[in-house]
Amino acid sequence: MATVKKRAKKALKICGMADNDYRNKIVTIAKALLKMDNVVILSHRAPDGDTLGCAFALCRGMRSLGKKANVICADEIPAKYSFMSEGMENQPFEAKHFVSVDIAAPHLLGKLTDEYKDKIEICVDHHLNNSIEAPLKLVDSKAAATGEVIWMLLCAMGAAIDKETASCLFAAISTDTGCFKYSNVTPRTHLIAVELMKYDIDCANINFHLLDEVSQAQLELKKLALTTLEYYCDSQCAVITITEDMIKSTNASPEDLDGISNIPRSVNGVECGITMRPIPDGWKVSVRSSEKVNASELCAKFGGGGHKAAAGCKFSESYEDAKKRLVDAVSEMLSQQ
Numbered sequence: 001m002a003t004v005k006k007r008a009k010k011a012l013k014i015c016g017m018a019d020n021d022y023r024n025k026i027v028t029i030a031k032a033l034l035k036m037d038n039v040v041i042l043s044h045r046a047p048d049g050d051t052l053g054c055a056f057a058l059c060r061g062m063r064s065l066g067k068k069a070n071v072i073c074a075d076e077i078p079a080k081y082s083f084m085s086e087g088m089e090n091q092p093f094e095a096k097h098f099v100s101v102d103i104a105a106p107h108l109l110g111k112l113t114d115e116y117k118d119k120i121e122i123c124v125d126h127h128l129n130n131s132i133e134a135p136l137k138l139v140d141s142k143a144a145a146t147g148e149v150i151w152m153l154l155c156a157m158g159a160a161i162d163k164e165t166a167s168c169l170f171a172a173i174s175t176d177t178g179c180f181k182y183s184n185v186t187p188r189t190h191l192i193a194v195e196l197m198k199y200d201i202d203c204a205n206i207n208f209h210l211l212d213e214v215s216q217a218q219l220e221l222k223k224l225a226l227t228t229l230e231y232y233c234d235s236q237c238a239v240i241t242i243t244e245d246m247i248k249s250t251n252a253s254p255e256d257l258d259g260i261s262n263i264p265r266s267v268n269g270v271e272c273g274i275t276m277r278p279i280p281d282g283w284k285v286s287v288r289s290s291e292k293v294n295a296s297e298l299c300a301k302f303g304g305g306g307h308k309a310a311a312g313c314k315f316s317e318s319y320e321d322a323k324k325r326l327v328d329a330v331s332e333m334l335s336q337q
């Protein structure tokens, strides 16, 4: 009989990993999942491809083992991810166990925070500063997407992976790597993608809908936002600002704001790209950076966080004050080079 340990070992081998500590972690979590039934899988608010891809892949895997499992999210699932939930209607059961995927902090449960934050038993994630409190945690900050970790867990559990599950995991990984082009991509990322492609998934279609396709509102918003582009720190820092008026006049949805934050960083010579957008109590800032600026450290100065090359934070002060504090911090980080 193939054991969890043997299956975990095989999955790690496929990834080119021979790390016993890591394998033991996978085994522990896989065994705990195998003991569970009536499981609620939690994804983060304003859901992206990684949190949803992980949640639905894990849910499908659990169901393939005869278990009852549902996915829940504080916010509505954007249409582009609806393929993930096809045929995954909620099952009626009394929830007994709670698992979080790709959720870095309790408040990211959104309006579900108070109800679930103290119930999470297993937390699977890849955000370095994960602050979820759970008896079992597997936070692999080397994973480009939590989807990489979920793939290993499903393998270790002996769950059935079918075309739909593989599509969810591919979408998870493709989303968080900008289609395999960010600095978080490792050989493991590609090796797992190879395994997923064996299920005859439609990669081109998934990538187009998740990464390239834009709505008219999104493009109109982009057009307006581009006119605000400003440069600081000898053109090593670029800032784009989205205003309330722009959102109103283009009728853009929160989803339409995605994608804009990659623009300032894409300019030649820019080490740190900043995108500012209004929120009810101030400004939300998205940072994209290169090697010279650690986005996570920059945002941590203002109470935010994220990854080395992509992070975010919020400001309650005026636009000018917020921008000045940010640009000053970037300038300081650049001068330490």
Ligand SMILES: [Mn+2]
Pocket: 050, 051, 102, 126, 144, 145, 146, 176
């Ligand atoms: Mn993620």
